[in-house]
Amino acid sequence: MARIVLGGLRKPKTKILGYDFAGQVDEIGKEVSEFRPGDEVFGTNKGAGGFAEYLCTTQDLLLIKPPNVSFEDAATVPAVGVTALQGLQKHGKLQSGQNVLINGASGGVGTFAVQIAKSLGATVTGVCSTTNLNMVRSIGADEVIDYTKEDFTLKEEKFDLIFDTVAKRSFSDCKPILKSNGRYVTTAFSLGLVLKGKLGRSDKKMISYVANPTKSDLIFLKDLLDAGKIKPVIDRRYTLEQVPDAIRYLEEGHVKGKLVINL
Numbered sequence: 001m002a003r004i005v006l007g008g009l010r011k012p013k014t015k016i017l018g019y020d021f022a023g024q025v026d027e028i029g030k031e032v033s034e035f036r037p038g039d040e041v042f043g044t045n046k047g048a049g050g051f052a053e054y055l056c057t058t059q060d061l062l063l064i065k066p067p068n069v070s071f072e073d074a075a076t077v078p079a080v081g082v083t084a085l086q087g088l089q090k091h092g093k094l095q096s097g098q099n100v101l102i103n104g105a106s107g108g109v110g111t112f113a114v115q116i117a118k119s120l121g122a123t124v125t126g127v128c129s130t131t132n133l134n135m136v137r138s139i140g141a142d143e144v145i146d147y148t149k150e151d152f153t154l155k156e157e158k159f160d161l162i163f164d165t166v167a168k169r170s171f172s173d174c175k176p177i178l179k180s181n182g183r184y185v186t187t188a189f190s191l192g193l194v195l196k197g198k199l200g201r202s203d204k205k206m207i208s209y210v211a212n213p214t215k216s217d218l219i220f221l222k223d224l225l226d227a228g229k230i231k232p233v234i235d236r237r238y239t240l241e242q243v244p245d246a247i248r249y250l251e252e253g254h255v256k257g258k259l260v261i262n263l
Ligand SMILES: NC(=O)c1ccc[n+]([C@@H]2O[C@H](COP(=O)([O-])OP(=O)(O)OC[C@H]3O[C@@H](n4cnc5c(N)ncnc54)[C@H](OP(=O)(O)O)[C@@H]3O)[C@@H](O)[C@H]2O)c1
Pocket: 079, 080, 083, 103, 104, 105, 106, 107, 108, 109, 110, 127, 128, 129, 130, 131, 132, 147, 165, 166, 168, 186, 187, 188, 189, 209, 210, 211, 212, 250, 253, 254, 255, 256, 257
């Protein structure tokens, strides 16, 4: 479904990939009111054009970059930041004082989810592998679980929300550690999962969703970034020519935080 909606069924609709970007406005169209040439901005283009020296975009998902935030940091935020925010707040209904377990806490969505959940006032348990334990602690997780040594679904503690950013465990696996009326929210999206979530009869809910960036979400994230409440984790940096290497590394499934393409 995501291919049909976003990318093209058999091959990408747009040849230049890349969702998120940060840079300087070069020219504006006649109806652009919010930006001027020279403005330092960041935003998302919903799947097209980010891996390039120039791109043409609309002003609806574009924001002025805070001066104290680097282009690199700003460029990491939109897609995974919005996915994490909507997973926790819109679908997970996370409230201050609740506890959330984030599976895949060391990845792109996960590193943002840990920091956003903390800023929403939640207690955070992050699940990651041994090499990432310190990093996940350093971005604010109250507790970390090493998935190579411990099965988190056997924990005695129960959670208001399980946010599964890597979908390596199922809703059924996680049910025993959800509180009554607790939610399991997963970034894995399929029609089967959506139906399963809607038809489920348990007091515990499963939600599979596709993030839909909005300007208000981006402004929320920008304010957290500006206030230093989220600090992007950047694993590696690449040149534009090295984009295929970056994608290969991403596909191995072990990126810590985000990758950045520098021009
Ligand atoms: N629904 C949506 O709208 C939406 C939006 C964005 C992304 N997504 C999807 O969400 C998923 C996550 O995206 P992402 O950008 O965060 O991915 P990512 O950065 O590539 O995730 C990599 C991370 O996953 C961790 N990981 C791998 N196996 C694990 C396991 N068994 N248990 C716990 N952690 C594990 C890795 O840590 P180790 O190296 O320590 O294993 C690594 O840090 C992807 O499948 C993506 O397609 C969905």
